[in-house]
Amino acid sequence: MFEELPLLPPDSILGLAAECRADPNPDKVDLTIGIYMDESGNCPVFNAVRLAQRQLVDEEQTKSYIPPQGDPQFIEGLVELVVGSDALGVRSGNVGAVQAPGGCGAVRLGAEVLKASGTKGKVWVSDPTWPVHVPLITSSGLELGQYRYYDPATHGVDFVAMTEDLAAAGAGDIVLLHGCCHNPSGADLTPEQWREIAGMAASQGFTPMVDLAYQGFGEGLDTDVYGLRCLIEQVPEVVVAASLSKNMGLYRERTGMAIFVGPNSRTAEATVSQAKAAARRIYSMPPAHGALLAGRVLGDPVLRADWEAELTAMCVRINGLRLEFQKRLENATGRDFGFIAKEKGMFSFLGLSEEQAKQVRSEHGLYMLNSSRINIASLNAGNMDRVVAAVTSVL
Ligand SMILES: Cc1ncc(COP(=O)(O)O)c(C=O)c1O
Structure with a gap:
């Protein structure tokens, strides 16, 4: 039966992330996948979750x-x-x-x-x-x-x-x-x-x-x-x-x-x-x-307060990245990117055509979805200049 199975194409989002991982370009930037990344490019474990996990490991009596x-x-x-x-x-x-x-x-x-x-x-x-x-x-x-x-x-x-x-x-x-x-x-x-x-x-x-x-x-x-x-x-x-x-x-x-x-x-x-x-x-x-x-x-009130504080810090960071990215894009291109700072959460469309999204990928190792959706939380001080330069080059 397996012989009859058609091979499916990769998932539209996960497939691009895999393509980025395989790209040898040392300057590549992955803005595809919807995962919160911190300033050093890691997806962190919340401190409160780490503490809860320690408690759970000590106290758990069964895996029923x-x-x-x-x-x-x-x-x-x-x-x-x-x-x-x-x-x-x-x-x-x-x-x-x-x-x-x-x-x-x-x-x-x-x-x-x-x-x-x-x-x-x-x-x-x-x-x-x-x-x-x-x-x-x-x-x-x-x-x-x-x-x-x-x-x-x-x-x-x-x-x-x-x-x-x-x-x-x-x-x-x-x-x-x-x-x-x-x-x-x-x-x-x-x-x-x-x-x-x-x-x-x-x-x-x-x-x-x-x-x-x-x-x-x-x-x-x-x-x-x-x-x-x-x-x-x-x-x-x-x-x-x-x-x-x-x-x-x-x-x-x-x-x-x-x-x-x-x-x-x-x-x-x-x-x-x-x-x-x-x-x-x-x-x-x-x-x-x-x-x-x-x-x-x-x-647990203590763990909860710790989690809420860390989550607030993430939210503040994302909104700060939005402002900074808007400013830098506007300085570099002379165009209006005010929408980036107004939008909420991790995602925005940059407004590039599919062709331009593919061009920044092949020429600059900048990975975004073909729709030009990017994950703002994957931007950081180390890659923002490269991202702004790549986007500017195709506009
Ligand atoms: C809009 C939306 N809904 C639901 C989910 C569900 O995520 P999960 O199943 O990983 O909790 C996601 C994850 O990316 C999402 O973006």
Whole structure:
């Protein structure tokens, strides 16, 4: 049977990162992959995670399965971090949450539960969106639709186009929104725009699904979920796919959660039962290590404060890099790069054509996606001049 298998092309993002690793150019710079890099080009282990891990190694008595729904301390801590107690108000008993293998696992579990509802509606994703959304959602059997989101001409959200498209979304449809730090564009909705989308969801009856992979990377832990909490306050049903890969640095530990906010406690139980059944048929039991670490970090005041301080420092560094990069690009090219400093999180499109993105790769060893999406957090004092010079040379 293996003889019949076609060989698939490499993943569009991971394939470029592999190409960069294989490039012998000593001056190469990899701005492709969505991993936070510190000033020395490392993806760090958070200090609080390191401490929690020491405790866990000393205290862990078993490697038996954790409960299928997930580690209770992790569930309690992450639901509180994401949803917050204020937004829920009297609906706090209406939340169902199931641990998932990373944010990807959470998107998939969310999609499986929505599919199980029998909806014939579509999942509307932004144009553009993170490409992995497509297989994660369609593998549940749900169909995709698209709404216009980013306008390359203005380097910002085309909110008029977005709302025009979403005017066609109704009951049974699901609208996938990036909670903050939109991937790939970095262009986020303003608070007023979030309120408008929440109003549309409430009046038209569509269900928002929020992919939250960068909470704390945009402006802060609470500010970054302003939009999500607006939705929860105004819309009867909201699905959240939360990831701790980036904001707790738990990438390889596959630590995430599908959260379902519904109208009552029965729907909460139903969503959890459906998500557990979906997990059982796909991968059976949740991975434990990352969730046990995150549960400790979120639940212990000392570890939590340490984690929040380190996360804040990362966020401040990213926003500082954005300002510096904007300034240097503007000085070198005489063009306006103000959008770089306005956008949020790790990603921005530089606005290069596909040809120019390929040219900086072949001529300067500067790796970005063909769409010219770059990871701002991979910039540092050691490579910024090279990046600015390479970009300037093709403009
Ligand atoms: C928009 C978005 N959603 C979800 C994820 C999920 O990440 P993970 O499955 O590693 O937690 C990512 C990771 O890059 C992402 O960019």
